[in-house]
Amino acid sequence: MIDALRAAAAAAVPSGISVGVDVVSVERVRVALGRTPSLVANILSSDEMVSAPAGRLAEFVAGRWAAKEAICKALGVGLCQLRPNAITITSDAAGPGLTVGFAVDVPAHLSGVHVSVSITHDAGIAAAVAAVVADAAAG
Amino acid sequence: MQQVTTRAEVAATISELLAELGFTWSPGDSEKIHVFDDLGFDSFDGYELVTMLEDRFEVPSAPEDFAATFTMGSIVDVVCSKICAT
Numbered sequence: 001m002i003d004a005l006r007a008a009a010a011a012a013v014p015s016g017i018s019v020g021v022d023v024v025s026v027e028r029v030r031v032a033l034g035r036t037p038s039l040v041a042n043i044l045s046s047d048e049m050v051s052a053p054a055g056r057l058a059e060f061v062a063g064r065w066a067a068k069e070a071i072c073k074a075l076g077v078g079l080c081q082l083r084p085n086a087i088t089i090t091s092d093a094a095g096p097g098l099t100v101g102f103a104v105d106v107p108a109h110l111s112g113v114h115v116s117v118s119i120t121h122d123a124g125i126a127a128a129v130a131a132v133v134a135d136a137a138a139g
Numbered sequence: 140m141q142q143v144t145t146r147a148e149v150a151a152t153i154s155e156l157l158a159e160l161g162f163t164w165s166p167g168d169s170e171k172i173h174v175f176d177d178l179g180f181d182s183f184d185g186y187e188l189v190t191m192l193e194d195r196f197e198v199p200s201a202p203e204d205f206a207a208t209f210t211m212g213s214i215v216d217v218v219c220s221k222i223c224a225t
Contacts, residue, residue, distance in 0.1 A: 024183060032187050035159060042190045069182060084186070 016134050020073025022066040023127040029065065030058035043068070045088040045103065062126035063119040064089060070130035071100065071115055089117060100130075144224040150215045156191045160184060170212025188214075196222050 033039055043065055044052060052060045068084040075082070086103040100115040117130040150166035157164050162178045174180040180188075189205055192198075198221045208214055 028183070032183070036187050036190050036194070038194055039187055039190050042186070042193075065183065078182075 018074045018076070018132045018134075020070040020075070020130045020132075021128070022069035022073065023125055024062050024066050024069075026059050026062045026121070026124050026126055029062040029126075033058055033061060041085065043084045045085050047088045047090065051090070059121055059126065063121060063128065066126045067098075067117045067119050067128035067130065070128040071117060071132070074115070074130040074132040075113070089119075144222075146215060146219045146223055149219045149223060150211075152195060153192070153211070153215060153218065156188060156195065159191070160188060164211055168211070170210060170215065172211045173209050174211065174214070175209060192218055198222055 040052075040057070040061060041049065043061055048064060065084065067089055068087050071087060072078060072082055088101040088103075090099050090101070091097075092099055098117050098119065100117055114133045115130060116133070117128060119126065119128045121127075147166060154165050157178075162180070162184075164172060164178065172178060174185065174188075185205075189200060193200055196218060198218075200217075200221075204217050205214070208217055
């Protein structure tokens with residue numbers, strides 16, 4: 001699976017950059033979390049679980065879901081190949097940027113790429129765009 | 140934990156979970172029905188269903204378990220492979 005994911009990521013960024021985008025309704029996520037509470041732990045990484053604001057959980061999860069979907073689209077892999085909770089998106093301490101990290105058993109899949117992501121919320125919608133930049137040395 | 144031992148019971152339980160998500164599929168319907176193309180699933184629906192299956196049957200799924208699982212019959216088979224009596 002490691003080789004397959006690396007190959008998929010490389011194939012997705014043949015010219016050096018690939019993008020993905022996703023959008024989800026915050027209310028839809030709120031309803032889903034009420035119906036299936038364990039969905040939170042299946043979407044958020046353990047670090048994200050700690051930082052998730054209790055009063056805005058649905059909005060937070062919706063943003064993270066959209067971002068992780070966007071990342072998978074940019075990588076050219078499905079969520080069955082890269083579980084959302086294996087991705088951690090944290091806020092940069094120095095500014096509005098976000099940092100993307102992968103679970104310890106995942107980096108080998110993605111050693112040749114750099115991932116950037118941006119999340120926005122408005123009008124009950126969470127949306128995200130991800131960009132994957134291939135490391136030429138890894139190709 | 141719900142004690143499910145037959146494929147028919149697994150199919151019935153999955154039908155119930157689908158109804159909770161707002162989708163209609165009964166064990167008597169075709170097992171070739173495609174969850175994305177025919178039922179109208181999107182990735183969030185799929186991920187919630189996998190989570191519901193894990194909760195209901197108390198069997199963690201490996202990510203690749205459902206990687207090529209797009210029809211109702213194949214979903215029943217994946218779950219049944221973990222819990223059905225042989």
